[in-house]
Amino acid sequence: MEAIWDQLAVCKPKLHNKDDIKSYAEYRDGTKLIQFLMALTDDYEPVRASLLHQEPLPTLEDALPRLQSEETRLGLLCAKPDMAFAVSTSKGNYCGNCRQSGHVYIECPIIECHHCRKKGHIAPNCPTRDPNRSSTLFCRYCKLVGHIIDHCNTRWYFDSACCNHMTSASHVFSDLSSRDRISHIHTADGSLMEVSHKGPISTPSLSMPDAYLIPKLNFNLVSVGQLCDLGYILTFSSTGCSVQDPRTGKIIGNGRKIGRMFELTTLHVPSSNNLCAASTPSSIHLWHQRLGHTSLSKLRPLISMGSLGSIKEDKLDCTACQTAKQAALPFNDSTSSSVSLFDLVHYDVWGPAPTPTMGGCRYFIIFIDDFSRFTWIYLMKSRSEIPQIYINFATMIRTQFSKCIKTFRRDNASEYRDSKLLHFLAEQGTTSEFSCPGTSQQNGRAERKHRHILDSIRAMLISSSCPERTWGEAALTAVYVINRLPSSVLGDKTPFERLFGTPPSYESLRVFGCACFVLLQPHEYTKLQPRARLCCFLGYGTEHKGYRVWDPISQCIRISRHVVFWEHKMFSSLSTFKSIPSTSTPLFTNPSIDLFPHDFDAGSSDELTGASDLPIIPNDLTPAVDPAVQDPALPPPPGLPPRVRKPPSYLHDYHYFSTIMSHYEPQTYREASADPKWRESMQAELQALENTNTWDLVDHPPDKNLMSCKWVFKVKTYSDGSIERYKARLVARGFTQEYGIDYEETFAPVARLTSLRTLLAIAASKKWFIDQMDVKNAFLNGDLDAEVYMQPPPGYSCPPHKVCRLRKALYGLKQAPRSWFAKFHDTIAQLGFTSSTYDNALFIRRNDHGTVILLLYVDDMIITGDDSNGISELKQFLNLHFEMKDLGSLSYFLGIQILSCDDGLFLSQAKYASDLISRAGLTDCKTESTPLETRAHFTPLDGTPLEDPTLYRQLVGSLIYLTVTRPDIAYAVHLVSQFMCAPRSTHFAAVLRIIRYIKGTIFHGLHYSVDSPLILRAYSDADWGGDPTDRRSVTGFCIFLGDSLISWRSKKQQLVARSSTEAEYRAMADTTSEIVWIRWLLGDLGFLQSFPTDLFCDNRSAI
Known part of the structure; x- marks a missing residue:
């Protein structure tokens, strides 16, 4: 029993009061006596009853001598084996009543029963006695003994081997739900215990959302693993343990160390609903973040005034503030003081920032009213904007506050002496105060405000982990918050209240990021x-x-x-x-x-x-600001299961397009050097440059132009959007070259897209195999005639004071494309290939074995024909002279996916269209059935001008290239491309409609059939005076090679037609020009058109 008592001692409470310690000692001694007495046999009933009725109860040590005397008296030294807790043994039976041997006390014939007063038995064995009496008495005593067990069951212990929180106390549950299926847990001895219910526990010191009810469990257990799965941090030490919520940094539970066990003191695990809801502004740490990581001295006045609600002031430890607000020696306080608004305005400029904002700004300017200390901030791209910003600011002050700025204080920068600004100050009667050269401290109020703003910016960016490019948004937020913080200079009033006369509201403030x-x-x-x-x-x-x-x-x-x-x-x-x-x-x-x-x-x-x-x-321009935190939406009611939607089987090859990602591409060498993938790519590029002897390291001649260079990084993808490789390319800054000195001619031909479509249509009709090859570092093969010098590239080790004299053409040089094409033309001619007269990038070799055709677009080439041996010979020849990459059968060329099937070729730009939709931000938009509204006409004055036409031009440029396989949008793109110079809101809406149409037809393209005859036919049409601005007509035509569409155009005519007949006739003339060129091209390819080409037109007069 000593071992059991030692284990129970672990459950004893930690007491400090002397009276409590004494009371607990009396309780412990009484409990030990009761447990020991109840473990004895019924032979000890008389002495047990006597001891239990004593007042006060004796201790176990005091009761043991009497029990040993009673044992001796009863003659139990030779007790039966099944008699437990005998203190001593004897050699034979001896009766302590009659002092004779041969029987024991309970069998003595002269003993008298206290219950029935008969002899020969004792009261516990009396046949007339109620058999349930002893068990009732035992239960009564067990209640006394069980008090300590129940006391232990109110304790909770951390258990790292426990799979779930569990207890046997059903009353601690706030809600119980039965298990769908019976589950059991395995105990340490291998036995099983059944889990009867499951639910949340809620008591003043304990709240957990998920716990098991196990009736047969003796102790309450807190699962360490379950808390870790919820994301909490548990710390165990020699003094105790703690449970911390990493989301808020709060300690949500504590425990103390008892022996080698950890007993739970308090634990409050938030429910899942609480985790999803917005946090309640009850923490000083939360308001510290909401108010732009302001200091505790700024928070105390707001707390004391009750502006932030009920908040318990606590120690404020913020890592972001410690790392962002390292203090330097303060500037001296300014001796100036103002008596009314705008008597004195300080202003200063900060910048340039190492990283531009999302809009390209690198500076900000602040204006501070000396009387109210209210601050205004404006972001700038350059310092040249200062005069206009000040004029706008002074105009706003005059309009909104009916005040004029009396004195204007700033430092001695040259921008502030702009003639336009000085003239405006003179007109307004504003006097200027400049700080002395080199003593910016004289403008100390603005300098300190800069420090305050920048401290807040750094703290917000660090704590939120937002990119540096968001510093502009952080600056605006910092000034917004600073104007609402109390100032000791203003008697703990805020600049907002000093300026507007009413205290600010803090209900709408939220944590940045x-x-x-x-x-x-x-x-x-x-x-x-x-x-x-x-x-x-x-x-x-x-x-x-x-x-x-x-x-x-x-x-x-x-x-x-x-x-x-x-x-x-x-x-x-x-x-x-x-x-x-x-x-x-x-x-x-x-x-x-x-x-x-x-x-x-x-x-x-x-x-x-x-x-x-x-x-x-x-999204909304309503005047009220009421972003109330709402509870998460309830789950939808049960109903029929949703229908599984999937694309048709013939679109399986396109199933990646709905999940194409924007892969990160570094913009600088520093960014790329931090990534092993890009470092490996740059090393491979430098190795290729050395292998081709691209440059020699020489001393720089003083009279020669020296170019710089840069790294360009691109993630190459397959047609399904997955990553093919990480490409790093070293390019020269060719815009610093000078004509006639280090370059002359620059033109280099590339294949026309009509030639590409014509070749693919012929290959599909003739069932030719089409192969694709790529030239690695193609421009490095071109030989330079001019003397060109370049700085060593970043990451390239070379002796000091050495520069690179280029021997080979490098990407970025103005003459690089021409040098590469000349090299390739001369090389391919050695194998008997000649370039087409009508497309110089189309090379043809025709002999007795057949025809081999090569189409070149910079460094990408398509090879096809009916001479398979000739194609193999060509590949070997190219591999011998250049570093080539054989891409196998044609599948993806210049952003065009070419799908080969039994009935021909299918050309589409689905991936390109998907990227365009993402760039326009219309991935979740509704689709349109047509690219334009019926009878849509646009003029240069429709709508309002766009503040920044960059996105418009990017989208229209992408749409133009999308027309390579999408003739259905040619006319619509032709309309919106007329306003690239000065686009307006109506034009931008038309562009978005085209993109929404593309989203609904993303897999549309061109089909070139194997059964198509190689016979040309063309269709021509035109409107008359369709442009409402200049009344010029629009030509439209399309040309088919059999059933394959190979050429089309939608273009405004150069002259104003005086009739519809003239407009149609001009359209037919343009179509005829295209037909003649295609006929010549087909003749070069070996498919001479022996019959006249049919041209269809719907105007009888023009025909």
Whole structure:
């Protein structure tokens, strides 16, 4: 029993009060006595009853002598084997009542029963006694003994071998649900215990969302593994243990060390609903992040005034602030003081930033009102914008506050002495104050404000892990928050209150960089698609009452008031965020999409203070700002299972297009050198340059031009979007070359796309095999005639003061394409190939064995013909003279996928179209059935001008190349391409409609049949005065080679036609020119058209 008591001692509470220790000692001694007495046999009933009725109860040590005397008296020294807890033994039976041997006390014939007063037995063995009496008495005593067991069952212990939290106490559960199937747990001795129920536990000191109820379990166990699976951090030490939530940094549980076990003190595990809901502003750490990582001295006045709600002030430890706000010696305080608004305005410029913002800005300028200490900030691309920004600022002050700036203080920079700015100051009557040269401390108020803003920017970027390119958004957010922080100079009032007369509201503040969900517009989703999208919170709207968030799918800034925030999760931590399950489509079109693609390079926006140079998608312009945190949507009610949707079998080759990712490509050598894949690619490029003796290391002649160079990185993909290789190419900065000195002629021919389609149509009709080859580092094979010098490339080790004199053409040189084509032309001529007169990049060899045709487009080539031996000979010849890569059968050429099937060839640009849709941010949009509206006409003055036409030009340029296999959009692209110089909102809407049409027809293309006869026929048409601006007509034609469409055009005529007949006749003339050229080309290819070509036109007068 000593061993059992030692184990129970582990459960004793940790006491410090003297009275508690004494009470517990009395309780422990009484419990030991009761347990020992109840373990004795019924022969000890008289003395047991006597001991239990004593007041107070004796200790076990005091009771043992009396029990030993009773044992001797009963003659139990030779007790039966089944009599437990005998203290001593004897050699034979001896009766302590009559002092005779041969029988024991309970068998003594003269003993009297205390129950029936008869002789020959004792009361426990009395036949007239209630048989349940002893068990009732035993139960009564067991209740006393079980008190300590129940006391132990209120304790919880950490167990690393326990698979789940488990207990036998059903009363601690707030809700119990039966198991769908009976499950068991294995104990340490190999036995099984049944799990009867499962549910959450909720007590004042303990709350867990998932625990097992096991009635036969003696102790309560907390599973270490289950807590680790939930993402919590458990720390065990010699003093105890703790459970920490890494999302918030809070300690949610504690435990103490008892012997070699860890007893739980408190534990409150948040439920799953609480994890999904936005965090409640009850933590000083949370408000510290919301307020731009401000100091504790700034927070205390807000807490004392109750502006932030009920907050318990705690020690504020922020790693981001410690690393971002390293302090330098302070500037001296300014002695100036103002008595009213705008008596004195300080301003200063910061920059250039090492990394531009998403809109290309590298500077920001701040204006500080000396009286209210309110700050305004504007982002700039260059310092030349300062005069105009100040003029706009002064005009705003005069309009909004009916004030004029009296004194203007700034440093001694030359930009501030701009004549335009000085003239404006003179007109306004504003006096200027300049700091002395080299003493920027005289403008200390602006300098300290710079430090405050930059400290906040660094802290927000570090804590949120946002890319450096978001520093502009962080700067705007920092100033927005700083204006709402109390200042000791203002008597703990905020600049906002000093300027506007009313205290600011803090209800709308959120943590910079946190994850949030933005409600999409109705046109952005269907009835079965998600209504919200995961975004990154970047600040507050300057012209709209809403939040500014980054949308990683459409790659733009959204402004909306319908936002639900997850402030306990940073957006950057969700790089592998999985979409919320639903019965319709997933939350993202591509769940594995990179949440920070290209560091916000592609199509991103930097709309700051209303001067944006990239497009913004404003979601809502309503005046109220009420981004209330909402509970996650409830799961849909059960119903019929969703129908499984899958593309038809003939589209299996395209199943990757809906999940194409934007692969990251470094922009600088420094970025690439940090990645082993790109380092290996650069090393391979340098090795290729050395193998071809591209340069010699020489001293630089002083009279010669010296070029620089750079690395260009590109992820090469297959037609399905998967990565083929990482390509690093060294290119020369050819724009620094000078004509007549280090270059002369630059033209180099490439194959026309009509020639490509014609060749493929012939190959499909003749069932020729089509092979594809690639020349590695093609330009390095060209020989240079001019003397060209270049700086050594980054990462290339060479002696100091040496430069590279180029012997071979390098990518980026103006003459490099011409040098390569001349080299290839001379080399291929040695094998008997001649270039076509009508397409110089088409090489043909015809002999008695057959025909071999090679089409060259820079370094990519297509080889086909009916002479298989000649094709093999050509490949061997090319491998002998150049470093070639045999790509096998033609499948992907210049962004065109060529699918070979039994009935011919199918050409499409599905991958290119998918990339275009992603770049336009229309991956989740609805589709259109036509590329244009009926009778659509556009003029240069339609709509409003686009603030930045870059995206428009990029999209239209991509659409133009998409017409290589998409004649159905040729006319629509022809219309929108007329406004590349000054596009407007109506034109941009037309471009988006074309892209939505492409999304619905992404797999459309050209089919070249094997049964197509090689006979030309053409169709021509024209409108009359269709352009409302200059009344010029539009020509349209298409030319077929049998059933294969090989050429088409939609182009505005050069002159104004005076009648529809004239317009149609001009269209027929243009078509005839194209027909004649194609007939000559076919003649070179060996397919002479012996009959006139049919030209169809719908105008009888023109015919």
